Amino acid sequence: MKILKQPPTAKLPAEWFTGDAWADVIYRGEEPSRARANLVKFAPGARTAWHSHGLGQTLYIVEGVALIQSRGGEIIEAHPGDIVHTPPGEEHWHGAAPDQFMIHLAIWEGDGATWLEHVSDTEYNGPRVSTRTAS
Numbered sequence: 001m002k003i004l005k006q007p008p009t010a011k012l013p014a015e016w017f018t019g020d021a022w023a024d025v026i027y028r029g030e031e032p033s034r035a036r037a038n039l040v041k042f043a044p045g046a047r048t049a050w051h052s053h054g055l056g057q058t059l060y061i062v063e064g065v066a067l068i069q070s071r072g073g074e075i076i077e078a079h080p081g082d083i084v085h086t087p088p089g090e091e092h093w094h095g096a097a098p099d100q101f102m103i104h105l106a107i108w109e110g111d112g113a114t115w116l117e118h119v120s121d122t123e124y125n126g127p128r129v130s131t132r133t134a135s
Contacts, residue, residue, distance in 0.1 A: 019046025023040045040106055045097075047119055053114075056090075057107070077131065079132060
C-alpha cells in the first residue's frame with residue numbers, strides 16, 4: 001500500500017467550461033490502469049462544453065443540483081446520491097443549476113475527453129426532468 005500525493009486543486013480551462021469550475025484529482029491510474037476519478041466543483045451556472053468520452057463516463061452527484069444532457073435528449077436534474085452514466089462516444093454536458101454550487105465525482109477510463117462547442121444559454125436553460133420525479 002502507498003499513500004498517494006494529491007496534486008493541487010486546478011481551475012478548469014475556459015476552452016472547455018463556461019463559468020468557474022475546479023477539479024481535484026482523486027485517482028489517475030498508472031499503466032496498465034486507465035482508471036480516472038476527479039472531484040469537480042462547479043459555481044452556480046457553470047457547465048462543461050459538449051464532449052464525449054471514448055470509454056464512457058459515470059458521475060456521482062455529491063452536493064447541489066447537477067444538470068446533465070446528452071445530445072438530443074432531455075436535461076436531467078440530478079441530486080446528491082444520483083449516479084448518471086454516459087456510454088462511450090455519447091456527446092453530453094454537465095454542470096451546476098443556476099442558483100447553487102454543485103460537486104460531482106467524475107469517473108472514466110482513458111485519456112480524457114473529445115471537447116466540442118460550448119453549451120449555449122438557450123440549451124442550458126431548456127426544460128428539465130428531475131430524477132426525483134422521473135420514472
